[in-house]
Structure formats: structure tokens, C-alpha cells
Amino acid sequence: MKKITILDVAKAASVSTTTVSRVINKFPSVTSRNRLKVEETIRKLKYRPNTSAQRLAGGRANTISLAIPRYSGLFHSFYAIEIIRSIGTICERMKLDLLLHLGGKRAFPNLGSVDGIIFADVIGNENQVDEVLDQGIPSVVINKRIDSKNVNCIYIDNRAGAREAVNYLISLGHKSIVHISGDLHTQAAQERLKGYKKALTDNRIQVNEKYIFKADYSRNSARAASEKIIKMHNKPTAIFVASDDMAMEVVSCLSEKGIKVPSDISIIGFDDDPVGLFGPIRLTTVRQPLTEMCEKALETLLYIISGKPKTIKSSVLKTELVIRDSVVPFV
Numbered sequence: 001m002k003k004i005t006i007l008d009v010a011k012a013a014s015v016s017t018t019t020v021s022r023v024i025n026k027f028p029s030v031t032s033r034n035r036l037k038v039e040e041t042i043r044k045l046k047y048r049p050n051t052s053a054q055r056l057a058g059g060r061a062n063t064i065s066l067a068i069p070r071y072s073g074l075f076h077s078f079y080a081i082e083i084i085r086s087i088g089t090i091c092e093r094m095k096l097d098l099l100l101h102l103g104g105k106r107a108f109p110n111l112g113s114v115d116g117i118i119f120a121d122v123i124g125n126e127n128q129v130d131e132v133l134d135q136g137i138p139s140v141v142i143n144k145r146i147d148s149k150n151v152n153c154i155y156i157d158n159r160a161g162a163r164e165a166v167n168y169l170i171s172l173g174h175k176s177i178v179h180i181s182g183d184l185h186t187q188a189a190q191e192r193l194k195g196y197k198k199a200l201t202d203n204r205i206q207v208n209e210k211y212i213f214k215a216d217y218s219r220n221s222a223r224a225a226s227e228k229i230i231k232m233h234n235k236p237t238a239i240f241v242a243s244d245d246m247a248m249e250v251v252s253c254l255s256e257k258g259i260k261v262p263s264d265i266s267i268i269g270f271d272d273d274p275v276g277l278f279g280p281i282r283l284t285t286v287r288q289p290l291t292e293m294c295e296k297a298l299e300t301l302l303y304i305i306s307g308k309p310k311t312i313k314s315s316v317l318k319t320e321l322v323i324r325d326s327v328v329p330f331v
Contacts, residue, residue, distance in 0.1 A: 017113075176234065188242075
């Protein structure tokens with residue numbers, strides 16, 4: 001016979017697991033209607049709460065959830081690995097458990113077992129953010145600015161970082177500059193594209209849409225873009241790439257065709273991924289403060305969890321241009 005769980009009760013009563021937990025622990029914040037529904041369902045299903053379920057809403061679970069939208073190449077992504085590493089390290093230091101949730105649009109199965117949630121970007125899973133906010137669960141969104149929701153957001157100034165990178169190329173005499181974008185479903189990629197365009201227009205260089213190649217952060221997409229660039233009649237003198245991983249693939253692809261970086265084409269990446277230090281050329285890049293973003297996110301989340309007054313605001317973190325060997329002046 002199947003053992004009845006708190007999730008079964010929540011589903012049958014059409015409420016969240018958090019609501020079920022609060023009813024079990026006799027919290028006064030549950031509405032009379034929901035309390036009656038849950039109590040009736042518990043009796044009907046003959047559910048017996050265990051000690052774990054009883055503590056879900058009865059105090060601190062000492063568990064933080066990190067929600068990352070699932071996408072191709074997730075565990076080969078410098079961004080994803082660095083976010084998991086940073087938050088995991090901080091949680092270990094603070095004696096907190098970390099629950100990693102990889103998902104798309106479906107509802108969270110176990111919200112009642114966590115004290116709060118950090119969303120590592122929001123890509124097609126806005127319903128999850130709404131679900132969490134509706135239930136009053138402390139939450140923070142990182143790597144994306146959301147003005148339409150009542151939630152703290154901590155993100156990186158991708159537009160300014162991209163603008164600085166392209167301005168640097170222009171300062172060295174480059175005017176024919178290609179951009180290989182990231183996945184334009186993400187706000188980060190959109191902002192980097194805007195920064196690229198802004199730098200060009202600020203310097204009175206016309207934006208050429210044929211110089212913009214839409215990729216998706218994967219090496220395959222970077223190679224496909226590189227092969228198109230190689231075939232261009234008027235080849236660029238520089239390429240601004242939306243990630244270091246893609247930039248290193250561009251370097252490899254160009255090298256295979258006898259095109260040298262940086263003497264033939266200069267390249268700038270974005271991320272400051274260590275991979276950029278160990279390729280055939282040390283990559284000039286834009287450093288984004290991922291660890292600082294994670295630290296600030298967890299600090300904000302714990303502040304909210306502590307019950308102190310909740311202040312909704314967005315925090316934007318600055319990038320840094322890291323100059324290495326993959327860019328030379330255009331003569």
C-alpha cells in the first residue's frame with residue numbers, strides 16, 4: 001500500500017505543502033477555508049505527519065533552495081557551475097543545507113521543506129516565482145532584473161560591461177566589429193547585445209545587423225557563427241563574443257582555417273572563465289562578479305528569512321574589463 005505523503009495531501013486539497021504544514025503545526029496564518037480543506041483531506045487520506053513534516057512550518061528548516069532553469073549544456077556552463085559552487089560554499093560555511101532544483105515550468109514539489117529560494121535567473125519559469133511570492137516564501141532573483149514582481153533582484157550590469165569591451169576595441173582603432181550573442185531568451189544576452197550596439201552608436205559607427213550572429217552560449221553555435229564569419233567578403237577586424245567558452249571556440253575555429261588571433265582578428269569574451277587562461281591565447285574578457293552576486297543574494301535572503309522588514313530593491317553589480325593577449329590595435 002502506498003504511503004501517503006504531505007505532497008499527496010496538498011494535491012488532494014488543492015493547496016501548497018507549506019499550507020498543509022502550517023495546518024499541521026496549528027499556525028494561525030492559514031485561512032479558515034484552507035484549514036478545513038486540509039483537515040478534511042488528512043482525515044480522508046488517513047495521513048500521519050512525520051517529524052520532518054511537522055517542522056516544515058514550525059521554524060527554521062535550515063535549508064535554502066537554488067532554482068536553476070534547465071537548459072542544454074547546463075553542467076558545462078561556467079555560469080551555472082560558479083553559481084552552484086559559490087552558493088554551496090557559503091551554505092556550508094553557514095551550516096545550511098542546499099536543495100538544488102533544476103526545472104522548467106512545473107511547480108516546486110517541496111516548497112514546505114525550505115526556508116527560502118534563490119532563483120538563478122528566470123527563463124520561462126515565471127510561474128514558479130509567482131507561486132513562491134503568493135505563498136510568502138522568502139526569495140531572491142539573481143542575474144535578472146524583474147520590475148513587474150515584488151521581489152529582490154541582484155544582477156550584473158551586462159550592458160555596461162559589453163559597452164566597455166567594445167569601446168576598448170574602438171579605442172584601438174577597430175571599427176569593423178562583429179558580435180556573437182548568447183541565447184537571446186536570456187536578459188544577460190539581450191543586455192550584452194544592447195551594450196555592443198550602444199558603444200557603436202556612441203562612436204558614430206553604424207550598426208550592421210549582418211555583423212550580429214545569434215548563438216546560444218554553446219560551443220556548437222559559436223563554431224557555426226565562426227564559419228559564417230570566415231566566409232564573409234569583408235571580414236571584421238575584431239569580434240566581441242558573449243561568453244568566454246564561445247570565444248575560445250571561435251579562436252579554435254579561426255586557427256583551424258589559418259586565421260591568427262589577435263594578429264588577424266582580435267577577440268574579447270565575457271565571464272572571466274578560467275578556460276580563457278589556458279587556451280592558445282590568453283583571452284581578453286569582461287569579468288562578472290558571480291561570487292559577489294551569490295554572497296549578496298544569500299545575505300538578502302537570510303535577512304528576509306529572519307523576519308526583519310522586507311525592503312524590495314534591485315542591486316546592480318559592476319563588471320571589470322580584463323586585458324590580456326587576444327586584442328591588439330588595428331593598424
